[in-house]
Amino acid sequence: MHLLIQLTVMVVAFISHEHKVVAQYVQPYTSIVVPVIKHTDAAKPLYSVQIMTSFANSQYMKANFLIDIDAPLIWHDCILKWNISPGSCPSNTLCTSPVSCEEDYCTDVRTTYSYDNPSCPPVTNSSTLPGWGYCTCPVNVVDPVTGACVQALLNYDDFTVNTSNGSNVFSGLYGPSPNAACAPTSSFESFPVNVNGVMAFSSSPYALPAYLYQPLKKILALCLPSNSSAPGVLFFGIGPYSLLPHSDVDLRSLLSYTPLLKQRDSFGYFIDVKSIVIKHVSIDIPEHATSKFSTTEAYTTLRTDIYNRVIQTFSMATIGIPHAKPVAPFTLCFRTFDMGTRVGLKFPDMDFSLPDGKKWTISPTNSMKQVTKDVVCLAIVDGGVATEHSIVIGTFQFEDNFIVFDLENSAFGFSSSLLGEQTSCANFNFTIT
Template sequence: MPSLIIMFPLFIILTLQTSLTAGVKNPNPPVFLLPLIKDKATSLYYTNLNLGNNNQSPLTHSLAVDIGGGSSVLLRCNTAAKSTTYLPIGCNSARCKQAKPDLLCFNKTNTCGKYVSTSFTEHPLNTLLGLDSVSLLTLKPNGVTNTVHSSLTLACTNDANALKLMPEVVNGTIGLGKSSISLLSQLASMHRIRRNFALCLPSKPAGLGSLHIGGGSVYTNDVSKSLASTPLIVDGKSGEYFIDVNSIEIAGKIIPLDKKSRGNAMICTLAPYTVLQTSIYKALVREVVRETKMLRAAKVKPFEACFSSKGMRLAASVPVIDLVVNGGAKWRINPWNSMVKMKGDVVCLGFLDGGVNMKTTEMVIGGFQMEDHVVEFDLESSKFSFSSSLLLHNTSCSHK
């Protein structure tokens, strides 16, 4: 995998480094780099992470990216135990106290326990905490990578149903939430880097996207200059990330959002497509259908609005969709991020109806709408930043 990372275009590397620069605590902070892969069958974004040091042959785990996840790594306990260097964390140990346990101690094993939040379960998971080494790539300003080994606190569960919603292509998750044992928090604490990360989600299964954690050197390019920002809202209980979306604009038509509470749009990489509350969804479909210069086609589950693209160019036939966020910036969703290619010449609007009463939010911004954009989560300045589509800059997040 490292050899593949080195092949990332320097353009993307410098773009992400630029956005992660301000206010760095460490004068020479490492930038941690994880490659991201898109699973063709499920549209799930995951990374391959090496855990343990079993006779110099660590175990490679395929882990889904859960940006609101509370644990650096979440595995089934029988999977975590396959590493000969995995050590359960004792109840009264300093490491257990550092993890801020929930007064859980499993008497049979004297193992530290903690409830861990995830983006794919309604309630936090009851987990056991352990310690193992992880191999991570760090990135220098000139694009050269280096491997760093760190000891991480990770979580495992004995609940057979806990990870059943995860497709077989992965055997766990990495968490980037605000929890003290998330991957973001642990790396920030160990290496004195800013608590921020940036994603570049790939649109093609054959290509590699990237996850950058921490600060970097200053570079300038047109993508970093195009970054727009809005306040980032972190749910204090779940650790999920939210922003305020005031309205949706399509060809001059404004679809207002109710905004019953602060942070009405959750950002979630585990959701393959953006989900909207029913009234907002219906209004969006109505306007897109009205403005799209293509013939309607039969519905293709799970989508409602489908079209025939035969002989048509998406860019000229489909309206752009603007999410107007708090502060006035517009997150532009171009046709290649709104229309999903199906079989033959059929394309469908890649938004889903979340029902009349969505829990906690009116909108969940999913991965498809974020593909080929640089998106940054800066917890220290409470700011969420996003670029225009990289395709407009003759590049993308998908690289071999």
């Protein structure tokens, strides 16, 4: 009897120890991480992330997706197969499972989260798959390059990405399973070479962040590279985040924060820009003007009344630097050589003044675009008198800046140019450990 009691105590102690070990286990990763590629072979500079899409022939297939922080859902080049058995999918083709038009997902996406665009045709329930017996679920999406409407078919998708502690990439993988949509291969003719999808990182319930769960926190950190020779980096998770050669520096220590705002009928990200300041001259922004971020517009676009005041103020701040003939889409350009001699170019910073006395400094690295060997232009575009948003902050303005969309706390975090910290967005260590 005494021996039985001892054995019982030992078993209970062992089980208790095992539970304690499980309870104390913490995932080694704090985020997922993917490389960001800059593309310059389309109508405008664009950025993609590389995602693993399926496992075949003992390896993962990979695809490049445009980064879109405004799109309501993910869509890409794939085909629907209701019975995906081994060998049923053509080689080098991604096959996914269809969503039926009778499912709630279909109704929800089509009525609430699909694009509302006059150029989009009405969706119907007439299409079916051979042998399936159910109708598929067409949804409308919009090409971010051309603005053309594309009809795609809603699916059940699976993606795979690497995990990270913010400094290293782990061999462990994370696999979200979002609803996405399959579009015909011809839909991607306007895209950069080898880019055949749109990855939605917006606040929509059908964008990728909605499918990323614990232990990940809903924080999107983005570092766009300034050239295509080396990738930048995108994190989704709490951090820390670091870049070489200063792997001991957490990039969060460089950030200032301002509230993220919501706008009706948009899944994009907005902030409150109070004024634009150039060399101590403040250009006030109207109280109800909206300031939006875009990863598909190359340069910051300003409503005409704001644009004209910025151009005038910047011209006054750069008296003495010889002007050059404008180069579209820019109107204020300068010569880097005058009478055969290189001009000493000293352009002022441009500050976006934000609530609570915060400011986001756009240095000349992110405001002046070298368009030819001899000409540099202010990389701001006139959006017209009736543009929907007074300010649309484009990608050139945050290349080699570290920016964070903190969806947990509805905050936008921003650094200024990382070049001043002797690093760049191309300095993340993607070696798998």
